[in-house]
Amino acid sequence: METTWETELRTAGLRVTRPRLSVLGVLAEHPHVDADTIATAARTVHPSISPQAVYGVLKALVGGGLARRIEPAGGPALYELRVGDNHHHLVCRGCGVVADVDCVVGQAPCLSPSETAGFAVDEAEVVFWGLCADCQVARRTHGYGTNSTTENSAIEEGVGA
Amino acid sequence: METTWETELRTAGLRVTRPRLSVLGVLAEHPHVDADTIATAARTVHPSISPQAVYGVLKALVGGGLARRIEPAGGPALYELRVGDNHHHLVCRGCGVVADVDCVVGQAPCLSPSETAGFAVDEAEVVFWGLCADCQVARRTHGYGTNSTTENSAIEEGVGA
DNA sequence: CTCTTGATTTGACTGGATCAAAACAACAGG
DNA sequence: CCTGTTGTTTTGATCCAGTCAAATCAAGAG
Structure with missing residues (x-):
């Protein structure tokens, strides 16, 4: 390898x-x-x-x-090897886990804002914010996010493609 | 006011x-x-x-x-008063100017990734990266971004809606 | 006017990231 | 295989955005 x-x-x-x-x-x-x-x-x-x-x-x-x-807002920069295929990310507000998602709707729509305001757009970055499965359970169980603050990096999860 | x-x-x-x-x-x-x-x-x-x-x-x-x-990647956090209407942003790689864009395709599409991987998604953040009109001119003229590094904040530009 | 509570000030501090100079190792050529 | 050049890594200092805690101060209720 x-x-x-x-x-x-x-x-x-x-x-x-x-x-x-x-x-x-x-x-x-x-x-x-x-x-x-x-x-x-x-x-x-x-x-x-x-x-x-x-x-x-x-x-x-x-x-x-x-x-x-x-660079998800509010956290340190993350790195990944998947390059070339424009895919996007799901970020958990609770623990910071990041999962891949393939391009939202096919290919093109991601790259065309309705009004470019004179900009020459070369990339569309999409980030979905929410709670991962674990944090949803944790929140329901303990009333408020518990396993959250402890580990908010080093964890990872692959999904798309 | x-x-x-x-x-x-x-x-x-x-x-x-x-x-x-x-x-x-x-x-x-x-x-x-x-x-x-x-x-x-x-x-x-x-x-x-x-x-x-x-x-x-x-x-x-x-x-x-x-x-x-x-929080655009690579820069300090920015603040805006437009809240409630989910709009997105165009960010210039050259000078950091940010412009508003209304939701890409109507309302819904922004909020539906193809695979949620168990996440409860509550927000879709979209950022378009490119070069603003001024920086395109500057780059063509001087060969490489010139007026870039000087002022990369404090500037603003409103567009969408 | 006075009192309570929340907001601002002051000052120190953190964590992520960058920079510059010196020590070092990869690899092309002999 | 050895040597020299050049790009990497190391070391150590530094920067910046943002946060925290205690003390001071003012908004607004009574």
Whole structure:
């Protein structure tokens, strides 16, 4: 598998280094994670990696088109490997879990606002806010979100496609 | 005009204070501004207002449903008075200008992802990214975005409805 | 006018992210 | 295989938006 990443890195004109492979490994296992979680997870594979190195790697990956950065309001930025297929996200207000959703209605509608006001639009970003299944249960059970504040990153869930 | 805001504040169960009226005044003139710009502008009317007071006021306004907070990726949070009508935003990658757009296709489509993955969705946030008219010209003229970095807030532009 | 309660001020602090310079490693060429 | 160049990683400092807590102050009820 790593061979694939090596190829992709080279194709993007990036050198193949241990930190980069570690980060790619983490991203492959966890679809939506923040920089800090990536650093922690990557350290199990490559102990000496520093948080700043992770930022550098992520910047390089995003720049090279291997990863995508998403920034849900009110939280740290998350990174994912799914690039190229324009898909959107479901974010849980309770625990911060992010799930993928394929483009809402086919392909085109997402990219055409009624009035562009002179803007040259190149991307439509759609974020659905709500409560994930777990948080709905928690809220009904304990009266108010309980398992919420504890872990609001590092968790992930893949759905679309 | 202030009378209206006084009424709205009271209706929301909030006290009518000078800082609040100042902030509302700024928001009425500038549809999409960040907290810092609001503080600066409000100071022309009420010199002694502190940045933290602005955060407090904004929090109160958002909590009371008088203002809405939007957080475009990569920039500080912006605030606007248009609440209740679900409209979306066009953000310029060059200068950060934000313009309003009415709901893409009528009302409903915005709220139905193809797969909810068990989520109870309550809001669909749509952000269109692109280049505003000015930045398109600037980019074509100077080869690369020029008037960009200088002012990326405090500017605003109203369009939809 | 006075009192209560909520709002503002002041000042310190957090967390995510960026920057710059120095140490280091990938990989092309000999 | 060895060497040099150049892009990466490290280290450490720094920035900015935003938050928190205690003290002061003013809105509005009585």
